[in-house]
């Protein structure tokens with residue numbers, strides 16, 4: 001064990017009891033407690049990921065006590081009231097595809113979503129001040145990057161990265177260090193836990209649906225949404241609905257269908273009724289390719305999946321936009337069912353990164369396969385304004401206690417989590433706090 005590790009690890013019993021200072025403040029507070037506004041203790045509780053325990057969440061996530069980070073110029077220290085859960089914590093804990101612990105670092109604090117109160121601001125911060133209630137956007141970048149200084153989109157900068165995943169000091173801690181531009185006004189009608197839940201998935205879905213030129217979602221478009229009851233999916237259905245589009249969801253359990261319909265989907269397809277998932281057979285494998293298209297036994301193939309879309313729509317119409325993230329298992333189907341001239345937009349490869357794309361369906365039908373990742377400030381503002389106006393709901397399904405952080409991630413890793421988005425209480429002592437407007 002290195003020196004840093006030895007001093008960082010302390011048990012919960014040591015918490016703050018003997019660390020009171022002359023002013024009555026303490027060097028460490030219990031989880032669920034808040035120091036006086038603006039007082040930054042020296043130490044904090046956090047869930048840490050370390051390289052030696054990379055693996056599934058129950059192994060990789062462990063509670064420890066560490067120093068509160070310093071804030072630099074343009075940075076803000078936020079006292080986290082609640083943290084949102086998303087897949088980034090799972091990827092970070094596995095250490096794959098990205099080893100999140102950088103040279104010179106001993107641990108990683110995950111957590112890309114959160115709500116909280118500003119406790120300290122660095123030099124040159126003008127958009128927030130101590131006491132402001134904020135929600136946290138994940139994208140970070142170096143404002144001095146030549147691309148950005150030249151007016152380019154931060155999203156395309158080589159310095160662009162996701163806080164709480166590609167960079168440490170995320171929201172699974174009592175304090176989190178962010179760049180000032182990551183702070184957005186907290187919707188006053190939401191509790192801390194609901195406010196923590198939506199921004200990461202919301203901004204990603206917003207960008208996927210709104211930012212791709214002629215393929216931006218339009219009124220009347222048909223949109224197919226994979227994982228429709230998941231974090232991205234529940235936001236995508238609502239964003240599509242607000243644009244006047246018609247969405248169809250894909251789920252793996254009929255119990256999720258009603259949830260999607262309540263959000264605005266006109267229907268859902270249960271993907272377990274089909275058996276053609278995974279890499280599409282090579283074009284020289286005629287029998288395999290035919291089976292992929294037609295299905296086998298009880299399970300339908302790609303053609304049956306397309307007919308299921310038509311059945312829901314009541315007409316032979318294909319989706320102009322397909323919202324993808326499942327990856328290897330589904331991309332081939334997405335491209336097949338997409339309307340001629342339409343777009344398959346993807347932000348992930350949950351089932352694998354190496355799909356086979358049958359180019360015949362792409363070029364002959366002039367379809368677009370578009371990558372999309374997180375978003376720019378405009379995308380964050382776009383989704384936050386919809387939530388502020390109560391036109392999009394965070395769809396908070398379940399809030400966990402601080403102690404349940406690893407279990408909550410494990411549920412998600414096993415796809416056993418409930419529909420919608422999930423949160424963990426950090427400094428908010430109970431559910432329902434933080435609401436300041438009807």
Ligand code: NAP
Pocket residue numbers: 086087088200201204226227228229230231232233250251252253256271325326329330347348349350351372373374375412415420
């Ligand atoms: P989520 O809440 O777990 O929802 C994803 C849903 O996808 C699952 O609930 C599951 O729904 C479905 N799914 C899982 N495996 C599948 C498969 N093999 N085939 C078809 N559907 C499958 O997760 P999320 O928050 O929506 O995130 C989804 C992915 O997007 C993750 O990999 C995440 O890291 C990524 N992501 C990327 C960005 C970005 O900016 N690049 C941002 C947010 C999320 P059913 O079982 O009901 O079908």
